[in-house]
Amino acid sequence: MLLLHPALIFLGGLVVIVVGSEMVLRGASRIATLLRIRPIVIGLTVVSVGTSMPELGVGIAAAAEGRGVLAVGNIAGTNIFNILFILGLSAALRPLPLHRLSIRLDAPAMIATALALLIMAWDGMLSRGEGIFLLAAAVGYTIAVVHMSRHEPIAVRREFAEEYGSDGPKSLPEAALPQNRLGHGIWNGFLLLVGMAVTVLGAELLVSSAASIAKAYGVSDAFIGLTIVALGTSAPELATTLVATIKNDRDVAIGNLIGSGIYNVLAILGLTCVLSPGGVDVSRDILLIDLPLAAAVAVVCYPVFKSERLVSRREGIAFVSVYVAYFGSLLYLRH
Numbered sequence: 217m218l219l220l221h222p223a224l225i226f227l228g229g230l231v232v233i234v235v236g237s238e239m240v241l242r243g244a245s246r247i248a249t250l251l252r253i254r255p256i257v258i259g260l261t262v263v264s265v266g267t268s269m270p271e272l273g274v275g276i277a278a279a280a281e282g283r284g285v286l287a288v289g290n291i292a293g294t295n296i297f298n299i300l301f302i303l304g305l306s307a308a309l310r311p312l313p314l315h316r317l318s319i320r321l322d323a324p325a326m327i328a329t330a331l332a333l334l335i336m337a338w339d340g341m342l343s344r345g346e347g348i349f350l351l352a353a354a355v356g357y358t359i360a361v362v363h364m365s366r367h368e369p370i371a372v373r374r375e376f377a378e379e380y381g382s383d384g385p386k387s388l389p390e391a392a393l394p395q396n397r398l399g400h401g402i403w404n405g406f407l408l409l410v411g412m413a414v415t416v417l418g419a420e421l422l423v424s425s426a427a428s429i430a431k432a433y434g435v436s437d438a439f440i441g442l443t444i445v446a447l448g449t450s451a452p453e454l455a456t457t458l459v460a461t462i463k464n465d466r467d468v469a470i471g472n473l474i475g476s477g478i479y480n481v482l483a484i485l486g487l488t489c490v491l492s493p494g495g496v497d498v499s500r501d502i503l504l505i506d507l508p509l510a511a512a513v514a515v516v517c518y519p520v521f522k523s524e525r526l527v528s529r530r531e532g533i534a535f536v537s538v539y540v541a542y543f544g545s546l547l548y549l550r551h
Contacts, residue, residue, distance in 0.1 A: 222428035229421030230448045233270045236418055239411025240269045243404040250401055264475030268484050269412070270449035273419025275488035278441075281423060284488070284496035288342070289441025290449060291485050292506040295330075295477045297450050297539065299513050303473055304535025306461045307527035314525050315471055321364050322474040323518045325357055329481045330511040337498040337507060347489025347496075354482035361475075422448065438499040442506060443546055509542065 271294055278287040306312055332353075336346045422445065430440045453473050489496050498507075520531055527535075 222425040222432065225421055225425035226429065226444070226448070229418045229423075229425060230451065232418030233273060233415055233422060233449065234418075234451055236269065236273070236411045236414030239407050240415060243406075243408030243411055246404045247401060247408065250404070264471075264479050265483060268476050268479050269415045270419065270451075271480050272484045272487065273415045274423055274445060274449060275484055276491060277419040277423040278437075279488050279492040279496065281427070283423065283427060283437050284342075284492060285499045285502070286423065286426065286437040286441040286445065287488050288337070288485070288496060288498050289438040289502055289506070290445045291480050292502055292510055293442035293446025294450050295480055295510050296506065296513060296542065297446055298453055298473055298477050299517065300535045300539035300542070302450065302454050302457050303470065303527065304532045304539065306457050306470070307532025308529055308536055309461050309532075311529055312470065312527040312532065314521050314527070316525070318471055318474055319518075319521050319525060321360055322471065322478065323514075323521050325360075325478050326474060327511075327514045327518060329353070329478050330507075330514040333481050333485070334507045334511050337503055340498050340500070340503065342485070342489045342496040342498060344490055344493065344495060347486045347492075350482045350486030351490065354479060354486060357478060357482060436499065436501075438502050439546065442502070443543070 271290060274290050275287040278284060278290070303312070332350075336342060336349075426440045426445050427437065429435075429444075430437055453476055457470070457473055485496075520527055
């Protein structure tokens with residue numbers, strides 16, 4: 217029997233995850249559109265959670281295999297990569313204007329989330345009770361997004377329609393509306409369920425192969441989670457943001473990027489803790505280095521975002537440089 221190399225299984229799992237998360241993203245967004253949910257709310261909630269499906273799949277798979285350290289490392293590594301590298305690269309290519317909602321709600325929520333996670337993890341363990349608290353905070357954040365997004369600009373609505381498509385009820389003839397809405401809803405609901413199943417399958421392949429790689433090369437689950445798994449599961453956010461930067465249509469994409477970081481901790485890690493009866497372990501390295509760095513990045517973002525409501529090229533280059541230095545330290549000091 218021919219056995220595939222773990223690296224090939226890892227890449228295959230990553231491809232399956234990306235395909236599955238795209239199905240979840242499309243299905244959930246279009247269901248929300250059919251329900252006449254506001255575009256900016258979809259962008260900051262449904263789309264954010266949809267692009268976080270790889271992290272959710274990895275979290276569930278890692279928890280089921282007793283590798284909670286990999287799940288926490290993945291969340292920490294992904295959030296650091298999203299802000300320092302993806303957002304920084306976007307600003308380095310073209311100065312990045314920010315939506316008012318990102319400054320008024322997302323940045324403070326990102327700071328509060330990062331600090332809360334650091335405090336809860338200080339004892340080296342995230343319990344099921346703390347997971348329930350994180351999930352409750354995710355609900356509170358979603359309610360706040362809905363409340364504060366009532367005055368979204370027309371430009372943002374137009375950008376969402378161009379970026380994610382809109383085949384909602386307003387585009388349908390009035391007589392055909394009920395039947396077509398039901399048919400579209402059933403199809404997109406099926407797409408959503410299949411996408412979730414595909415994502416979990418891909419995550420199983422990713423986690424098992426990552427564990428094999430860690431064992432073969434004598435590195436820790438935390439290191440694997442912070443590096444190749446984190447970079448791999450950030451593929452949807454990286455692709456979305458780079459395409460949006462090239463098209464110069466970035467309000468929704470950047471809101472999604474920041475929102476994904478918040479939901480990664482509140483919803484994804486929260487659900488992972490709830491599904492882990494014995495709690496999720498946090499390694500000492502992650503506790504002393506990566507979680508404080510994620511919190512520091514979130515704190516630094518607020519004055520950067522608030523200054524002239526944009527991230528300049530210079531600030532973007534600084535963000536990317538910090539990430540390169542951080543990633544280099546992972547490779548040379550912590551492998």
